[in-house]
Amino acid sequence: MKIYHESDADISFLKGKTVAVIGYGSQGSAQALCMRDSGVKVIIGETEKLENSENPSWKRAKEDGFEVYNIGDAASKADIVHILLPDEFHGPVYKAEIEKHMTKGKALCCSHGFNIVYKEIVPPADVDVIMVAPKAPATEERKAYLAGFGVPGLFAVAQDGTGKAEQVALAMCKAMGFTRAGVLKCTFEQETYEDLFGEQNVLCGGTVDLIKYGFEVLTEAGYPPEMAYFEVLHELKLIVDLVFERGIQGMNAVISNTAEFGEYYNGPKIIDPSVKDRMRESLKLIENGEFAKTWLAEARAGKPNLLKKRADWAKHPIEIVGKEIRSLFEKK
Ligand code: NAI
Numbered sequence: 559m560k561i562y563h564e565s566d567a568d569i570s571f572l573k574g575k576t577v578a579v580i581g582y583g584s585q586g587s588a589q590a591l592c593m594r595d596s597g598v599k600v601i602i603g604e605t606e607k608l609e610n611s612e613n614p615s616w617k618r619a620k621e622d623g624f625e626v627y628n629i630g631d632a633a634s635k636a637d638i639v640h641i642l643l644p645d646e647f648h649g650p651v652y653k654a655e656i657e658k659h660m661t662k663g664k665a666l667c668c669s670h671g672f673n674i675v676y677k678e679i680v681p682p683a684d685v686d687v688i689m690v691a692p693k694a695p696a697t698e699e700r701k702a703y704l705a706g707f708g709v710p711g712l713f714a715v716a717q718d719g720t721g722k723a724e725q726v727a728l729a730m731c732k733a734m735g736f737t738r739a740g741v742l743k744c745t746f747e748q749e750t751y752e753d754l755f756g757e758q759n760v761l762c763g764g765t766v767d768l769i770k771y772g773f774e775v776l777t778e779a780g781y782p783p784e785m786a787y788f789e790v791l792h793e794l795k796l797i798v799d800l801v802f803e804r805g806i807q808g809m810n811a812v813i814s815n816t817a818e819f820g821e822y823y824n825g826p827k828i829i830d831p832s833v834k835d836r837m838r839e840s841l842k843l844i845e846n847g848e849f850a851k852t853w854l855a856e857a858r859a860g861k862p863n864l865l866k867k868r869a870d871w872a873k874h875p876i877e878i879v880g881k882e883i884r885s886l887f888e889k890k
């Protein structure tokens with residue numbers, strides 16, 4: 559894959575253009591602040607009230623010195639409409655407030671391809687449809703930008719209405735510092751499917767269950783929960799940091815020979831090849847739209863299952879002991 563760097567991107571493609579960042583949450587605030595610091599004209603589209611109470615994001619955007627409009631007004635004033643709302647709201651908000659402002663020559667942008675890929679949003683043919691996405695959480699993105707660098711990113715073009723869609727997407731990547739680290743070009747489908755696969759099978763689903771079962775087996779056998787917490791959660795970060803910095807062999811070179819032998823001896827009994835069959839099944843449900851259908855139906859029903867799981871987790875002993883331990887060991 560080609561990696562795009564500083565010299566491949568030109569911020570002047572954003573000159574004279576207004577970017578409306580729709581949604582001033584985690585990504586919205588980080589991306590808007592970085593682009594503004596790079597000299598791009600950025601306005602914010604938000605809702606003053608969410609579920610009948612004050613929306614803190616509206617207030618925060620004002621405090622950060624942005625012009626803040628309701629979503630429709632921001633979309634009408636903008637050349638580039640960059641939607642950074644939670645994914646489950648893109649479709650309904652687009653239809654209600656943004657669609658009528660997507661006139662010829664504008665660009666519709668996002669940081670996750672979900673709603674374009676699953677056709678929750680179907681933009682008119684004469685606009686650009688682009689994606690610029692950091693490969694990092696928002697906090698890291700802003701920190702790296704302020705340190706004079708940037709996090710790696712992805713960009714994609716689903717539709718080139720103006721003939722300049724790629725240059726505009728790259729200019730946005732540059733304005734957020736991504737091209738300092740390096741940016742990969744992909745398709746909307748690749749980003750969406752890989753992102754969902756990763757979070758469901760390894761990063762969130764997968765890892766969280768492994769931690770949970772490890773903790774439960776130790777504590778049910780009578781081992782102290784505080785120690786179990788350190789073994790299966792706290793130390794996981796240290797191991798993942800090593801893998802991140804040095805690769806798997808590099809991590810194995812640092813741990814003890816006993817730990818490395820144990821990894822080969824027991825790892826494949828815990829995560830056996832049948833896991834791959836279930837991962838393939840998951841990939842199929844992502845690619846054929848079945849997962850998206852299930853998630854959007856859940857979101858529209860008020861997220862009953864998600865809220866139930868959240869409430870269950872709040873009661874789990876690893877969360878209770880974890881909170882205590884983190885407060886005891888934090889820097890005072
Ligand atoms: P978020 O959860 O921080 O929410 C963004 C803002 O949307 C909120 O501040 C709120 O003011 C507004 N909002 C919430 N519900 C709304 C509604 N019903 N109507 C109108 N406005 C509403 O969102 P986050 O996590 O920043 O995600 C935004 C986009 O960025 C998503 O497409 C996500 O997939 C993508 N993304 C997020 C990453 C992350 O680190 N959180 C990483 C990469 C991509």
Ligand code: MG
Pocket residue numbers: 753756757
């Ligand atoms: Mg992801």
